[in-house]
Amino acid sequence: MTSVQNAALSETTIASDRLRPVRIWLYAMAGFVLLMVVVGGITRLTESGLSITSWKPISGTIPPLSDADWQAEFEAYKQIPQYEVNNSWMTVDDFKVIFFWEYLHRLLGRLLGVLFAVPFLVFLVQKRFTAQLAWPLFGLFVLGGFQGALGWWMVSSGLTELTSVSQYRLAAHLTAASLLFIALVYVPRSLEPGRITGRVASRNIWWAMVLLLLIVLQIGAGAFVAGLDAGLGYNTWPLMDGAIIPNGLGVMQPAWRNLFENALTVQFIHRCIAYVIVAYLAVMLWRQYRSEGFAGVHGWLPRLGLLVLLQVGLGVATLLHAVPISLAVGHQALAFMLAGATVAYIADMRRAGR
Structure with missing residues (x-):
């Protein structure tokens, strides 16, 4: 032609x-x-x-x-x-x-x-x-x-x-x-x-959907951090109040209030969800690399890995500098961009499966 x-x-x-x-x-x-x-x-x-x-x-x-x-x-x-x-x-x-x-x-x-x-x-x-x-x-x-x-x-x-x-x-x-x-x-x-290349199994979509759920959960957890101004305290990393697991996580009664009203606990939860997301995406990358690599639609995965690393770095910088507006707003916006990239990956996989 x-x-x-x-x-x-x-x-x-x-x-x-x-x-x-x-x-x-x-x-x-x-x-x-x-x-x-x-x-x-x-x-x-x-x-x-x-x-x-x-x-x-x-x-x-x-x-x-x-x-x-x-x-x-x-x-x-x-x-x-x-x-x-x-x-x-x-x-x-x-x-x-x-x-x-x-x-x-x-x-x-x-x-x-x-x-x-x-x-x-x-x-x-x-x-x-x-x-x-x-x-x-x-x-x-x-x-x-x-x-x-x-x-x-x-x-x-x-x-x-x-x-x-x-x-x-x-x-x-x-x-x-x-x-x-x-x-x-x-x-x-x-x-x-247009046609999407790459082999897609249902488990690939489910793994990505769980990742998206974790990101949305983290956005909600970040809102609790913002609402309590929890980022203005405990401005060290990786230790928090001098420990990996700080004291005082469950001082409020009833215990569930700590999840939403204790600034220490709320920030700790936000950190922990971040660690879970990093570990979860690392497993996704490893599994895909071992099976078929990142050709076609799965080229999204390395991009997601880069976005997550940038988001973690930006989150740590925001914390260490006691939440300056520029870093905090960038951290929030990048969280949405990460969610958008993840759902685009899911949409492309669904198109590839048609």
Whole structure:
């Protein structure tokens, strides 16, 4: 076949691929969710999340435009415990800084809804996907809306008695975001045309799914670390409070509270899950190397190994430097990227098995 024929065949394939715009749109939505995670991390680390004390899905799109508007927002903020306990020194100008991050985070959430709904309707009218695909995509839209509601539920936990949001609700919010991101990567990846090479057994998919589950569990555990500011203490590694297994892991009663409310235990659990992920992926790499190597679809595995090593290094650096914003946000974003790469590997293996 000549180069001209190859080019013509390629153009014909692209022209007949009616799902290509849909895939690009969904990948862009996944990138947008990742952006929201980054901004949300900055919002959390700057303690900006409680600066807006009301939820106005429509009118809240418009920020304060006058001195009177700013003063009204500031007065509302003065009524919550965070201001009274931690930030009573603030002026309106100081307040504007923390307001900005929370406002930007909420604005991106609203924009995400629009950027999802409008193309969805356009593609539906263009009949670019069948009803069989339309319903799962509509489910992603509902999941995105649910994520917004979870965000307000989280914020509301810090408006009456606490000086920050509940770590339980923060974990629910971040875990839901990870599930939305994973779905936005999996769906378009599973719709990619073309043949996937490499032998895939059902056990390969199951091993990768367990890895993905561990990563999501670790994201949730990281949210508990963030919610309790547990990373601000015990800033040594590999020892923790001078020991491999520190004392004080079970001081709270009943014992289950230590898993979610004891900063020492929460950080220890986060470390241990990281060790489990490293060991588990090492076994995956060894098994695949011994059986058939990393050709074809299994080329994902070395990439996952590199991402895990980078994530561990970034996590340790974040801990040793007492959670600087840049490192902490990068650590959180890379966790999502690792989850995205893992689900892409799963999607490709499922395509190879067709």
